[in-house]
Amino acid sequence: MSWFPWLITPWSPSFLSLLLFGAMHRQTGLEGVQAIVCTRSSAPINKSLSLDGDIIIGGLFSLYHTSSAVEDLFDFPSISCGLSLDLESLKHAYTMAFAVKEINRNPTLLPGVKLGYRIHDTCASSYWAQRVALSLVGGDAHTSQPVPLLIGPDSSTTTIVLSRVLGPLSVPIISYMSSCPCLSDRLNFPNVFRTIPSDIYQARAMAQMAIRFRWTWMGAVIIDKDYGKLAIQAFQEATHGKGVCLEFIETVLKETIASDASRVALTIQASTARVILVFCWYTEIKKVFLELAKMNVTDRQFLASEAWSTSDDLLQDLEVSKVASGVLGVAIRSSTIPGFENYLRSLHPTRRPDDDFLRELWEKKFRCSSLAGSSEKGTLPLCSGTESLEGVNHPLTDTSQLRVAYNVYLAVYAAAHALHSLLSCPRESSTGNNSSSPCFHPNHIESKELLQHLNRLNVTTPQGEMFYFQGGDTPAKYDLVNWQNTPEGSLKLVLIGRVDGFNIHLNESAIQWSTGSNQVPTSVCRKSCLPGTRKANRKGEPLCCFDCIQCAEGEISNQTDSLQCVHCPSEFWSNTERTACILRQLDFLSFNETLGITLTAVAVSGATVTTIVFVMFLSYRQTPVVRANNAELSFLLLLSLKLCFLCSLVFIGRPSVWSCRFQQAAFGISFVLCVSCLLVKTVVVLAVFRSARPGAGALIKWFGPRQQRGSVCLFTSIQIIICVTWLSLSPPMPQRDLGFQGSKVTLECTMASVVGFSLVLGYMGLLACTCLLLAFLARKLPDKFNEAKLITFSMLIFCAVWVAFVPAYVSSPGKYVVAVEIFAILASSYGLLFCIFAPKCFIILFRPEKNTKKPLMAK
Template structure:
């Protein structure tokens, strides 16, 4: 007998599918069908399943499996004597309220003439203590309708296990449907085991997404949303509050692993990262809690997502309190978001303050509070659960008449007897608080789901209506086929007595959750407040009502790297999550006016980035103006040159009859001074905003002025050479070819050639104002573009040709005997002139924008000053400072 119990316990906890094969096989003698399943519950095992049961009689019995106790006893197997189970301990209030919500729903249904008329529902409830093997034993007990004892003997033959069982039948009814209050793992085991029997299961707590698979769990239904929905809500909250760096603490089961999987899928495209993912195992909870607490302490994540049972969270919070980690914002799953044991634990209040959680939706059940307050052990002598609650609540012992009651209440001998006047009418405890029912309301809904499925199955077709495949006959409450009931449950669609629409989407119901917040109350304790609700895909959240872990309404920040400000872009760090990045300033000409952007965008061609690289602004037009420093310097130099030239002109005009002025061809000297003045003044045309006429005038004025200047120098040099050559015998007629008329004609001829070149150039392809956008900068260079480089080259080439010719002639005449030979000054001045303009070409080409204009002006001024100083400075020196040398005798002397 004990060996059978041992094998059943071991197999059900490790391999329910193997257990099913053994039990459904022909060697077990299991009878499947309308008669249900007969299982054995052995009194010699001491299992709580047969002792802690609650039942009523009726036409149809609904089964209930609840985890009423959370501390199952250890199983001591020494293979010497039969195993023995001690009673479970740690009565839980929430499952107890859910159990009574099932009873209350049955009372409502039985008193409702429109729902299952003429049929009375009853119930049979067992406590599984949260153990999978006991839940499986209880399910078979409910399905088989067994309440008896049995004798079993295991026999091992040829490596096969044969269970020879002798049945002692009782009159207990089998149940067509089971209301399950166990966790998801237990629900999976039960559904897989009862699936081949088509026994429907309606769970109000199993939320694992895996149970939505109709292929694997065709007989499973639930009145709690799938965990996929709450994981999605968590992801939406993270995205909404810009939490990009989140830690995760998970239970070591499908509840935690599937939740984080869905969470990561939802945040994948939203820039949210999981900083760490730690596991809490129930078997090693103390060691795991210490490890996870240290991880949270050293992590930069300020928001921690926790998907595990509330008892595990209590241990974790205790370790966090020990190391004084009180500044983390916790996101709670529905498994602990409404845990009052945590909420009212003063030692954990600093750690738990500000918890934001997803909770099973709350609802009220009218009349349920009155039902609970009427409960009394004297009216329910067989209700051992109420007896245990009563003794714990009032601290007294009820009369013990049964040995099993004594076993269930080990403290009865040490506490006084109850007076009988104890009542729940005035008790303000969690048990009687029905203002926010969650799990209990789901259990209430599960009973109505079963009732409406039975109502649909037992309903007769209307007289005169055409028969259908599903409603051709009336079913009897004593002849219910589980498979037919399963078909009707799939189609359930009804309105609850409180006006709520209910229907299934496969195995699930539409997602409805409450969002709760743990806030500090005026008395210093923590209270739970509803601050939002999720209905389907609509999230309604009152952000202003949230009190965060910091104690303020300011949303906490949890990021690996602070969001990049406008003007910068994100650059991911190699080998690190995408949430960890550096902020790189946008390059010149690129902008970014968004926070946290991955890239900068280039400004349009006529725009440039502002100093902060947050906006594109029109480029400033840049040209050599009179207002800037360089423009002022060049203007001053040009005007000064023109003034000096004018002064020299006046001096020469005043001393025009002196030998120095007359000896050096005064007419050409005056013309040369005039041309130099034009050269200085033409530099001013290059300064200022370019226009159509200024672009045309500046190059023409420059080219003609310098040709006039060089022509005068060249003619003067030729005259000097002709004068000395004519003094030789036989050369007396040479000077007649270089008289005054010929000199004027030569200057005019040379100048006219340049005029013709400029006229042709300006007529065919003149320089025009141009906005230079090719240079990527904050300014647009406004300049005179050379539409024809050939024209400009010809102008410069002609000037260069005359200058070189003049330099050659002056060089030949530099040593002619004379006290004042002007040729040597012309030679020196032309050397300076040629040097300046040779250096001008590469400098002009390589200078950008207005600087090329400045280079040209500098070349004009430098060459003009060179000519002015080299040619006229010595003469002015003699005229003004050495008048004694300004005589014909001195000039003619050798």
Template sequence: MSWAKWIFILWSCTAPSLLLVGLVGRQLGLQVGVQVVQTVTCSRWGTPGDQGLFEDGDVVIGGLFNLHYNLPAINYDFTQLPYNKTCTGVQNLPLQYIYAMVFAVEEINHSTNLLPGIKLGYHIRDNCGLPQWASQAALSLVGGDSTNCDKPIPLIIGCSSSATTQTVARILGPLSVPLISYTASCPCLSDRSQYPNFFRTMASDIYQARAFAQLAIHFNWTWIGAVIVDNDYGHVALKIFEEAIQGAEVCLAFVETLQRESIVNDARRAALTIQASAARVILIFTWYTDVLELFLQLDKLNVTNRQFLASEAWSTSGDLLQNPVTSKVAAGVFGVAIRSLTIPGFGNYIRSLNPSHRPHDEFLREFWEKEFKCSPGFTSVSSYASKPCSGTETLEKVQNHFTDTSQLRVTYNVYLAVYAAAHALHSLLSCPYTDSNSENENSTCSFPTDIKPIELLQHVAKVNFTTPQGEQLYFQGADIHAKYDLLNWQNTGEGPAKFVLIGRVDGFDLHLNESAVQWTTGSNQVPVSVCSERCPPGTRMATRKGQPVCCFDCIPCADGEISNTTGSPHCDRCPSEFWSNAERTACIPRQLDFLSFNETLGITLTAVAVSGLTVTTAVFVVFLHYRQTPMVRANNSELSFLLLVSIKLCFLCSLVFIGRPSDWSCRFQQAAFGISFVLCVSCLKVKTIVVLAAFRSARPGAEALMKWFGPGQQRGSVFFFTCVQVIICIIWLSISPPVPKSDLDVPGLKVTLKCATASVVGFSLVLGYIGLLGCTSFLLAFLARKLPDNFNEAKLITFSMLIFCAVWVAFVPAYVSSPGKYAVAVEIFAILASSYGLLFCIFAPKCFIILLRPEKNTKKHLMGR
């Protein structure tokens, strides 16, 4: 035996004595204390009364169970050890767990394949749910009986709670004694650095917490309340649940904790929180006794229509299921439960139990006295018995948790733990080398009388077998592959409510039959639990300041953006060729828009252009009819007619800008515009030069000046000025002409189709050349405005060029700032305005004299000073 074992055994024998010495020594003095030490004998350090179930064998395994629930009163007079009295109040389910272990051991002993020739025994202790007693019992088991020299136990099945298991596992850790738990589910126990000797046939809480998270995400429950027990079971499960829902837009509306010591007040507070919260789905991680108190408080507040999610600690509680309060406040509970499997023959085994066949079984005797209110022996082991039993009592017709084998959950975990221990022992005791001269000296055989816990621990970690039910079991560290049942509490209306299997959890995979679920509403309609209703299509979620992401407002999508799904976190921008519809739910093709002849603006501009063309034609006819009169002849009739033709072309070119742009129209409109206005301005410039030359030639010595500005030179000048613009247009339209292009940068459903200027330089040269001719004509006309004539055409040209320049100077900013087709309208307006300015300023006074004042249409009047 190792030194560590001797230390624990020695401590187990001396610790109670030393404690008693200390307590008595304070009252009687040191001398009496020494006397007490001399009279105290060493005995088994087990639970008070050494209640247990024993069966000897070649190899004996231990078991720790919480059979009783009433704790003994603590005596504070310091005359005896704390918790020195036994617990009372036998529980039916833990008793079934105990006999599952006994049944499994007996089944293994009858097997010819598992541990053949070796009898497996058991020592089972009741620790009453107290970590102190569990520690004492575990040390007693692994240390052996110091009085009867019983051999130490190399492996223990237990404990039931995670807190007790942590304590016992830490104590047994230095001794390397394997501890296989059947219900300890805390994820912390998976840490091999802290609990290297721990194993379990119960899945870690990680899996059920993540299963609840998957359910919340699957059913779109974004606003969930949580009620947890205030210990590691509740807090660790809640932490895992929060980690699993992170990033899935699921939030916790509240978290309430319950403590056993103040359960009534805590349950009342949690019930008030549930009543005030908008959360309709409540996750509960606590014991069934706490849940019952919570339901009672909810019933007092008349809180119904909440969908409860049950952890495995209370999802299979028959007491809760049949309680009338539960059917009122918690119908349709959705729970995760330890998977249920059958153990062939176990039901018959339970019902065949009888104290007469097991005279030393105090556990069974106490249950018998509780169930039948009689004592099967000469003395009673509990306060239940009031008379001796007749011997005809049987469990065949007894209906309680002990005899109910229809749902074997924890019971099967106990059964599985015993088989894991048996297979580890089988592997350890199997001798792979029978030749004593084998060179492999490390592969020695172990014997049932000399099993070392550390060797058994290594074999437990490597077990891999198939149970009699056909299930494969192996440990992954401390854990087995997680398997749960998904249960639903359903009321069929034809008797009591019942548990209905609606799915299962296999590792992290969830398998659910949604159509079989009966929710809290009593129908198949999934309950809704949200802080804010999901945003409809066409809107996006906007988180409220200072609140969780599950609480939000729905904001309509901006123009050009859509959301076509419910609950969209953002709006998607449409492609440039598309735009959002009025509902902001779909992108539709953008409509081409251009200045057409069918719309009001196009019709107006066309009417103005045609009117200008008509007026120009009328002026042309008047001048043609009166071409022999002094008024027409004095104003250079040839240039006047050419000017009228150019103004006609200006009015006509404005019509080219109206209509759907095409390749030819884009090229022609700019060329026609540039050439027509250059022709027009060239005529005005030449007319101004002629006026100046005529008056200059009247001076002495300047008679030859007019020879240089004769009709040929005038036509040549107009042709030259116009050819320069023609050359500019040819080069521009050959290298980089304007092309039709949709103006997609402008927002809106309608996109303007316009002639895009590919070369800004070419367009600038065209406008610049027109502006240069216009400015020089304006300057020349301004210089000739005061020449001494009754009818000085230079004044008219000055006013016309003034209007012309003003219009085109204003055109540039107006054109740049105008959106879409209105830019085209601005250009047409500038063409028409400048054309009308030239027409009326130059020809209106002349037509007035020709038609209305013919007496002034004489050479004498025109030459007058």
């Protein structure tokens, strides 16, 4: 995982020296091997894990760590390994041994071929890894059998070096922990494969989480090497244009970690960012955490890279837990390896007498020696033989989180499948039938051919997972982990999601944040601009620092952190909050406003008075006043007047398609019915007087009750035909008047055809004028029952109202057009009602003595 960008050229002095070293090794035999192993306490040792087989694969693991701070690749110093085993690396080595054992038991994978291994310690040194790798590739020390493929190493730096050294020999390298993005370059590293994703992908995953949780103002702490520099570069590229800014980027280095940790802690304390991104090793971040604990800075949310997100050393530290609670991290994906735990627990020195690593583990775990004289100090007693890892809690046997170990497991299987493909390619037999036979003999494996088969690898793992290389890389798969508090005060690792390629699957409800709650922490330079406002950048400041400006009238923003406001469509207007475009407030004559209530009251009153008059006339229908004035037409006239009053109510309220059609038809037909009754009554009066003249007696026959009803129906039918034709061809329709910008829009019934409306009014006016003319001619007839005067006055009022209506209707704005028409309807209706029926009602109620035949017959 650690790497830096120095590379040696293929023909550098170091490279030539190493080739020379390999040749020397093949000549010197065992002594050569002893010369190339790590020295421990200045004494040469030769510790390795091995298994003989038809094909041997090499394994490189950092089982001991170097004590030297800096190594010089171009010298051959005596490198001293650490004094104790790295149990996690030892577990990785045993994973390789277990995988080889499992493959050898598989009857379908490498049938008839026994796979062996040579596992060596690299002392976590690039220099030592080169020497061991060349010794393996040049031929094993015991059998002089060359190794065609290497599993490992665990460092990107070492992998880069080995690729340069072994590249000309086309020896494949399958690394289980080298995550440098540079290794994806197939031109420079054609022989490198790896079962761990490139760091590019974890940086992208962390960028997706920052975008998902809307952390737009963050800090970053990185190792001052390419691991940190390239990772933060990938993070910034993934968040470019997504509104994520870094307030600071602090660097740390192992050699100066004391001063770096103090400086970084002070920066974090002073920062307004609440989420901190960390790309460094657990040793460096631990120092930073301890400094933050001293400052009591416990309210920061940390995003962890896979280099420290699963560190037990940090999880178990009580001081670190004060600061690191709630860490959200990307981790190497974990998986189960069936049977591996039983394999580890079954390890015993008596069954593996050549396993020096297991013997040393036994001495430290059980404080006894499994072999007489094997203890370095010579003071440990001999083991009884009953010691066992069965039922013992030990880091070596803990298989609950197999992460790097699973990468080793995949690497071994990838090598096995490539060898299987190489050894079992189709060849035509002598009989002419196609059969499967080895293309290469196990003792003559060509690394170049094996490299090609690795490039084409596409297999299914024992766990049922599809595995293949994209170039030299494996598809990006990670676990997402969360550090959560335990009752003991330490932290525990909780799996809360996974990363599969570019997709993040996250269980947000399972996350415990740094605040100790399930509430996602906020980390912004400026709180989000709420809907109804837009972001305006501050001059000279990062894009994440901005002001929020309210949208103008008629504009909205319905999303948080909108960059601009959007104009509403013409029929819409922004609401008060400027968050949504709503239909502009409809302005029409409604029943709820004062004008609507007044007109409704007047109309209902008119209909009520008309009903009262109708009931009164019905009650006194046998009296002379009622009978003398054409009772049947009077009742029909009252009914039409009631309809006139009620039709005005149709004009009030929200216009609709049917209301627009019905109101004009009801108005036109009701008034024509009313005027027709008056016209017929007037004609009857004239006919009666004409029939009294000599020779005109037959005239009255043409104006009997049947003819009167027929005339009314005829006149009304003509208006009905006009209305039906008008409403069928081009009816009035509800329409919004968008003549001005504002929150209100007039909803009105628009006359699509002015001709139709003009014909309705014109026909009504024609009947009214005819009636007025006839009534005027008959006004001075002497009989008491003559209604001509009353009809004349009513028609004068009627015509005056409707003549004044035309200019008022044309000039009135918005809903007042409807109010003018209603006023004209009510005024003319009241005029007809009072002029014609008020005198009769007065006689019926207050002058009953005149409601007799004698006064009516008097001249």
